Amino acid sequence: MLFNSFQFFLFLPIVFVLYWFVFSKNKSTQNVFLLIASYVFYSFWDWRFSFLLAFSTILDFSTGLIIEKADSHLKKRRWMRFSILTNLGLLAYFKYTNFFIDSFIDLFNVIGIHSDPYTLNIILPVGISFYTFHGVSYVLDIYFGRIKPHQNIVDYSLFVSYFPLLVSGPIERATHLLPQIKEKREFGYVQGVEGLKLIIWGLFKKIVIADSLAPVVNEIFQNYQNHSSITLIIGVIGFAFQVYGDFSGYTDIARGVSKLLGIELILNFNFPYFSKSIPEFWSKWHISLSSWLNDYVFTPLALRFRNWGRQGVFMAVTLTFLISGFWHGAAWHFVIWGALHAIYYIPSIYSKKGLKSMVKKKVELISFTDLPKIIITFSFVCFGYVFFRADSLLIAFNYIEIIIIDFISNPAQLFLLPMGVKIVYFSAIFLILELLIFNYKLFSKKVFWLSLLLIEIQFCYDLFYSVDIPNTFIYFQF
Amino acid sequence: MDIKIEDLSPIFCEVLENDDLLITESTVAADVPEWDSLNHIYLVVAIEKQFKVKFTTHQIQSWKCVGDILTDLNK
Numbered sequence: 001m002l003f004n005s006f007q008f009f010l011f012l013p014i015v016f017v018l019y020w021f022v023f024s025k026n027k028s029t030q031n032v033f034l035l036i037a038s039y040v041f042y043s044f045w046d047w048r049f050s051f052l053l054a055f056s057t058i059l060d061f062s063t064g065l066i067i068e069k070a071d072s073h074l075k076k077r078r079w080m081r082f083s084i085l086t087n088l089g090l091l092a093y094f095k096y097t098n099f100f101i102d103s104f105i106d107l108f109n110v111i112g113i114h115s116d117p118y119t120l121n122i123i124l125p126v127g128i129s130f131y132t133f134h135g136v137s138y139v140l141d142i143y144f145g146r147i148k149p150h151q152n153i154v155d156y157s158l159f160v161s162y163f164p165l166l167v168s169g170p171i172e173r174a175t176h177l178l179p180q181i182k183e184k185r186e187f188g189y190v191q192g193v194e195g196l197k198l199i200i201w202g203l204f205k206k207i208v209i210a211d212s213l214a215p216v217v218n219e220i221f222q223n224y225q226n227h228s229s230i231t232l233i234i235g236v237i238g239f240a241f242q243v244y245g246d247f248s249g250y251t252d253i254a255r256g257v258s259k260l261l262g263i264e265l266i267l268n269f270n271f272p273y274f275s276k277s278i279p280e281f282w283s284k285w286h287i288s289l290s291s292w293l294n295d296y297v298f299t300p301l302a303l304r305f306r307n308w309g310r311q312g313v314f315m316a317v318t319l320t321f322l323i324s325g326f327w328h329g330a331a332w333h334f335v336i337w338g339a340l341h342a343i344y345y346i347p348s349i350y351s352k353k354g355l356k357s358m359v360k361k362k363v364e365l366i367s368f369t370d371l372p373k374i375i376i377t378f379s380f381v382c383f384g385y386v387f388f389r390a391d392s393l394l395i396a397f398n399y400i401e402i403i404i405i406d407f408i409s410n411p412a413q414l415f416l417l418p419m420g421v422k423i424v425y426f427s428a429i430f431l432i433l434e435l436l437i438f439n440y441k442l443f444s445k446k447v448f449w450l451s452l453l454l455i456e457i458q459f460c461y462d463l464f465y466s467v468d469i470p471n472t473f474i475y476f477q478f
Numbered sequence: 479m480d481i482k483i484e485d486l487s488p489i490f491c492e493v494l495e496n497d498d499l500l501i502t503e504s505t506v507a508a509d510v511p512e513w514d515s516l517n518h519i520y521l522v523v524a525i526e527k528q529f530k531v532k533f534t535t536h537q538i539q540s541w542k543c544v545g546d547i548l549t550d551l552n553k
Binding site for chain 2: 307
């Protein structure tokens with residue numbers, strides 16, 4: 001069930017009404033109802049994977065209790081490792097089995113041993129990358145004594161499978177979400193209105209921005225050999241706005257839906273394309289994943305390598321970004337995308353201004369003197385997107401090669417901006433509007449109705465012209 | 479060892495490059511803007527070097543506030 005589907009627009013009002021008007025007497029019944037609703041929501045994809053979700057939930061819940069009661073550090077460590085390895089083993093099986101089979105076949109072919117390509121027909125359970133991270137962080141936090149294990153399995157199950165964040169995050173922490181689940185929620189008018197605004201704005205970003213850009217970007221990336229350098233550059237910039245509209249739009253809807261249910265989810269995007277450096281970009285893009293990787297991958301690695309000085313930090317950063325790339329997709333072009341961002345980090349590590357605190361509450365005021373830094377950072381991010389968006393490593397390299405060779409042969413094309421320029425123009429205005437509307441609290445009724453009107457127009461246009469609407473969100477595949 | 483907060487303070491000021499920094503036993507990373515994940519690593523290295531100790535990863539990961547560092551130092 002997608003957030004932008006008619007099913008969901010039936011599902012949400014039903015859940016809302018039952019949640020606030022039928023099951024609102026106490027928080028336990030509210031939580032049982034929300035848990036059932038979450039499993040119904042999840043089962044719309046493939047009901048069989050509900051059992052996997054339940055297994056993962058019970059495993060981490062039980063492990064938490066066992067670790068707490070274990071009488072020696074050794075036993076605690078063994079149980080922690082058992083839980084983490086089981087979780088990551090399941091993730092590896094469903095997500096990476098075919099990647100490893102393909103890679104081994106390629107490797108054998110290189111050394112002259114030819115084998116028949118054989119891959120398994122494994123379906124990736126939706127959201128497994130996200131709920132696995134919920135469970136892993138919960139167990140590690142208990143192991144390190146940061147939190148106490150939760151005693152109520154319904155509340156814990158809801159923390160893992162809460163439907164607004166189940167399939168694409170944001171990746172929540174037990175310290176933030178579980179206290180809200182434990183408390184009784186009261187419906188607040190202001191919170192409800194804010195939730196609706198976020199849902200409308202998220203739908204606007206997904207349907208009007210991302211889905212409008214998708215056909216143009218897809219065409220450019222699929223037929224990149226037939227396009228000029230400038231068109232390929234516009235294709236990448238278009239993808240930058242598409243992926244932002246798609247994923248931050250999804251997150252806004254998730255946060256808005258959750259607000260309607262009286263639960264606040266963490267901020268996941270904080271105007272990342274206005275960042276003045278790569279570390280700042282990562283503190284504002286997919287914040288819940290960045291901070292998760294920071295706490296559970298980078299910090300343990302950096303501690304292990306701490307006596308190697310800056311080289312140790314660089315090693316930790318590199319491994320963290322490689323894992324991040326691999327998490328995004330079981331393909332080498334994602335790994336290279338991660339490696340590229342690790343390289344981008346080098347100046348920050350050696351100037352020691354690097355990894356500033358991960359979540360900043362508010363975007364700073366931007367002055368014109370910041371503009372060159374913003375443009376340079378955005379250009380580096382876009383260069384990385386070539387690897388992120390391309391279907392393979394070879395295509396990514398070819399794409400970049402055409403950009404360079406075609407540009408050298410005809411540099412004047414920079415001033416002959418083709419049709420794609422309107423995408424960039426349109427998208428840049430949208431980003432500035434978003435900054436003004438949300439950061440400076442300008443989300444008025446007019447903006448609300450205008451967004452709704454534009455969503456309606458886009459829907460009607462798509463229906464009338466039978467446009468092939470991208471019916472899913474980019475981050476669902478991760 | 480009897481290490482006090484006054485002994486840790488200069489290390490924090492130096493690593494976090496903030497001479498006006500005042501830390502107490504209840505200070506947490508979120509209270510100090512300069513105390514990010516990278517500086518946390520440098521802090522660990524500086525404290526280990528100054529007091530000639532070696533913390534385990536489990537000890538470091540369990541710290542919630544400056545007081546926890548002092549507790550482990552004085553063990």
